[in-house]
Amino acid sequence: MSYQDQGLIFAGNIYMAKIVDGAATEYAGPINVPRLELTPPQPEEITRISSERDTFGQALDSVNLPGAAPRIAMDFDSLPSDLLADALAGTVEVFDAGVQTATGEALTLINGMWLKFPHSYIDVAAIVVTETVGSTVLVLGEDYQVESATGLIRALNDTAAVSVTIDYDTLAAKGNRVLGATEISKKRQIIMDGVNLVTGKPVTLTVFAATFSATQAMDLMSREFVTGTLEGTMITPEGKTSPYAIEFVD
Numbered sequence: 001m002s003y004q005d006q007g008l009i010f011a012g013n014i015y016m017a018k019i020v021d022g023a024a025t026e027y028a029g030p031i032n033v034p035r036l037e038l039t040p041p042q043p044e045e046i047t048r049i050s051s052e053r054d055t056f057g058q059a060l061d062s063v064n065l066p067g068a069a070p071r072i073a074m075d076f077d078s079l080p081s082d083l084l085a086d087a088l089a090g091t092v093e094v095f096d097a098g099v100q101t102a103t104g105e106a107l108t109l110i111n112g113m114w115l116k117f118p119h120s121y122i123d124v125a126a127i128v129v130t131e132t133v134g135s136t137v138l139v140l141g142e143d144y145q146v147e148s149a150t151g152l153i154r155a156l157n158d159t160a161a162v163s164v165t166i167d168y169d170t171l172a173a174k175g176n177r178v179l180g181a182t183e184i185s186k187k188r189q190i191i192m193d194g195v196n197l198v199t200g201k202p203v204t205l206t207v208f209a210a211t212f213s214a215t216q217a218m219d220l221m222s223r224e225f226v227t228g229t230l231e232g233t234m235i236t237p238e239g240k241t242s243p244y245a246i247e248f249v250d
Contacts, residue, residue, distance in 0.1 A: 010203060012194025014076075016083075019209055022237065024189040028082055034227075035075040036192070036205075038234075038244070042068035070243055072210050073231040074190075081176035087228025088180040089214040096174040097121060105166040106132070109144060109155035117151035123169040124148050132163040186212045186230070202249040209235040209243070 014036065015029030043064035050058045076083060085092045100119060107115050109129075124146050129138040138144055143160035146153050148171070155161040192205035212232035220226060234243035 006196070007198045009197040010192075010194050011197055012192040012203070012205070014074075015191045015193070017189045017191075019187040019189055027191065028080070029078075030193075031076050031078045031083065033074055033076045033078075035073065036190075037073040039071040039073075041066060041070045070234045071231065072190075072207060072212075072234050072244075073215075073229070075227050075229050077225045077227045079226060079228060081178055083228060085178045085180075085183075086186055086212070086230060087214050087216075087218055088178060089182070089184050089186075090178050090180040091182045093177050093179060094174070095177045097170065097172065099123075099172050100170045102169075103167050105168070106163070107153070107166060108163045109153065109161050111155045111158050111161040114147070114152040114154045117153065117166075117168070119168075119170045120149060120151040121171040121173040122146055122148045122151050123171050127166065127168040129153075129164050129166050132165055138164065184213055186232075188212055188230075196248070204247045205244065207234055207244040208240050209237045211235060 012033075013030035014033040015027040016031060017024040017027040019025070044067035046063050046065055047059050048061040050056055050060045076087075079087065081092050084090075097120075102117075102119065105118065109115065124140065127140065127146060129140075129144055130136070131138065138160050140146065141156075143157065144153055144155050153166075188210055190205070190207040190210065192203075194203045194205065195201065196203050210232045212230040214229065215231045216229035218226060218228065236243045
């Protein structure tokens, strides 16, 4: 191995897998990662100071012992539900809501204020809102407004702010649900399939195991792309001699 001076600017496809029972599962990616920061282990320096006459106060011996473990930090703005859950210290579950029918739900509408249906994903085309007294059927868009996905309803005028019964159907809906703040510690493996832009030659990085936690607040209403952050400790798993490895192809 000979010395060759070169600079480093990496571009790479990042892939991340959950580690279950010590083994990496399927990988998500490629993930857009603006920051992938590796911090070396922080040593604890032990020094023997001279008390002898001619060298008083000077270091006679010094040794660095293992201190803080190596750290990794990554920012990512690829945020499908699984990665969003990671950034929010959460977990993901699948939901599959079938069509349901509700009859005679009783509410007292309020002008300008929202009330919640017992269900979400309301079929607005099938809703019937009837005054409890007098049996007058209110008109959608004139007397009341409905937000379908969240299942909210409000009166649009004082006349419609009365006790009503509501008949409606829900829409079928399925997808993923992120349950925030349900998993603090996340063990992951990371692979980078990259290139050194200076030389044009391939570079790979493998972080064999890292225990991550979400460490940054996430502004879901930001006017910039929302970014998740994970930070944690890199671990040397059984069968490896280092927590990570970088390979440069000649």
